[in-house]
Amino acid sequence: MRAALAILPVILSAPALAQSVVVSSAPVSTSVTVYRDMGRGDGAMNPGWLNGYALISEKRRISLPAGESVVRFEGVADGMIAVSAVVSGLPGGVSEKNRDARLLTPASLLDGSLGNRVHIRRTNPATGKVSEGDAIIRSGSGGAVVLQTQEGVEALRCSGLPEALVYDAVPEGLSAKPTFSVHTNSPSATTAEVTLTYLATGFDWSAAYVATVAEDGKTLDLSAWLTVANGNGADYRGTQLLAVAGKPNQTSDFRALGAKPEALSLALQCWPMDGTSTYPAWGVQPSPAPAPPPMAAGMYDGSEEVIVTAMKRSESLQASPVAVTAQQEDLGDLKLYRVPVPVDVVPNGQKQVALIGKANVPFERLYTRTMNPWDSEDEGPLEVTLRMQNKVKEGLGVPLPAGGVVITQRQNDEDMLVGESRLDDKAVAERVELDVGESEQVRFEQKTLSVDESARRVRITLTNALPSQAKVELRVPRFSNYRLNASPKPVPDGADSIVSVVIPANGSKKIDLTFSAR
Structure with a gap:
């Protein structure tokens, strides 16, 4: 019986000997091009739920035997979309592709x-x-x-x-790392440099801006970082990193196609052998757990790694002091940002590279409000908006990808936080506006003066407690069945009308709006 059992594995494995298995454990070089989550808009990335994707290209050096063989590419991205994979460089081509979905756990x-x-x-x-x-x-x-x-x-x-x-051996079909395999038939034994290219989910990127307002309140310095997030377990050391801005058309459900490999967990349960103090269900409540240490109680739990590329400090951003800055290129109607040196994109972590550095950008400070003419009474503070023109002659003139903006004010050579904002994609020559927050120094009060069949009359009282004048823009929705009359004259702006007025320092102004029925 023992002799028969010893011979049986040899007999069962005989057909498999006709087809060699070649394992490529890691790529020689990689390129990662990250596309943003289009459903996120200008909102912030969620590191635990990344819905962007990446185009990954891996170069691997493989020693192939003559005849049929299975080539296993280990260490591919967890969210690999197998149907998108293209393998080039195999002398015998590819006859079959497989995504090995069961991980060794x-x-x-x-x-x-x-x-x-x-x-x-x-x-x-x-x-x-x-x-x-x-x-x-x-x-x-x-x-x-x-x-x-x-x-x-x-x-x-x-x-x-x-x-x-x-265990004596690992069961067939289990992989320690996510694996993609292909079948090939090489005419002769050779060493080939093979390129594996595929799409993978679990990536995203965003721009992170810092706008520092000068002490005179007339200009600001604008810097931005390219922040790439990798939600996969794959490690891309010394990779060529690129990011694409814009909205390429996507019709496939990448998250469904790029389902991560199955990784079963093991949780063993036994009949309780302890006393009643261990199990509250038996009527005794356990002592409360001790409070976590200060590090554990904070927001960062060590689950993700953030790597920031070093940046030299300088008084002038205009002098381009950044050691490494992503270079902008045109990709059809999209914008491509290429990091000029190899970088590390670590598993379940983030990578930041300098993107933009502009100094002494002139801006206009506005106090704005979108009013509802049907409110009989209303009052409150106005919103502070910093407006810039994205033109070269105005100190900018570069595409601005969507991202978050931290706004600081320089005060006695110190940068003080004054607000946060979000920025949508802005092309060259577009108007750029940053919402800083509300100002209790510049306020409005709205009252309805009269209402009849022909018109509705509203009075807006604006007050300014600042020691300097304040420019106010009231945004009034336009209605097809009403005509707006006001002094100063309203200016159309999209679906709204803008009424602009300058309030003197420590002063006030009244504006009467009349909505006449057409």
Whole structure:
């Protein structure tokens, strides 16, 4: 019987010998081009839920035997979209592609060995001696593992002492890393440089801006960082990093196509052997857990790594002091940002590279309000808006990708935070506006003067408590069945009309608006 069992694996493996398996454990070089999550708009990225994607290109050096073989590309992205994969450079071409979706975990190792003989290493509760014996796995990883040993049938790890299973081999089909495989037929034995290109989910990128207002309140310095997030377990060391701005058309459900490999978890449960103090369900409440240490109580839990490329400090951004800055290129109607040096994009982490640096950009400070003419009474502070023109002669003149903006004010050579804002994609020559927040120094009051069949008359009172004048813009929605009359004269702006007025320092002004029926 033992002789027959020894010969059986040889017989079963004979057909497999006709087809060699070639393993490529890691790429020689990579290129990662990241596309943003279009559904996010100008909102912030969520590191735990990245809905962007990336085009990944990997160059690998592979030694191929003559004849048929299976080439396994290990370490591909978790969110790989297998149907998008293209393999070039194989002398015999590709006859079949497979995404190996089962990862090697304690649970999958256990399930793959169901019904097979393994070794169990355990501690004798009486003597403390560690011994090893044979066992057969009789159940899977769902809650409890049942073993059959020469002593009988029992559950794993229910003795309260250390127990471990030792496997002779890894079951077929399990991969320690996400793996993509292809079948090829090489005319001769050779070493080939192969390129694997594919789309993968679990990436995103955004711009992070800092706008520092000068002490005179007339200009600001605008800098931006390209922030790339990698939600995959794949590690891209020394990669060529690129990011695409714009809105390329996407009709496929990438998240469904790029489902991550199956990684079963192992959670063993046994009948409780402790006292009633361990299990609140038995009527005794446990003592409260101690408070976490200061580091654990903070927002950062160590689950992701953030790497920031170093930036030299200088008094003038105009002098381009940044050691590494992403270079802008045209990609059809899209914008491409290329990092000129190899960088590391780590698993489940973020990477930041300098993107923009502009100094002494002139801006206009406005106090704005979108009014509702049907409110009989209303009052409150006006919103502060910093307006710039994205033109070269105005100190900018560069495409501005969407992202968050931190706004600071320089005061006695210190930068003080005054607000945060969001910025949508802005092309060259477009108007750029940053919302800083509300000002209690510049306020408005709205009252309805009269209403009849022909017109509605509203009075707006604006007050300015600042020691300098304040320019106010009232945004009034336009209605097809009403005509707006006011002094100063309203100016059309999209679906609204703008009424502009300058309030003197420590002064006030009244504006009467009349909505006449057409």
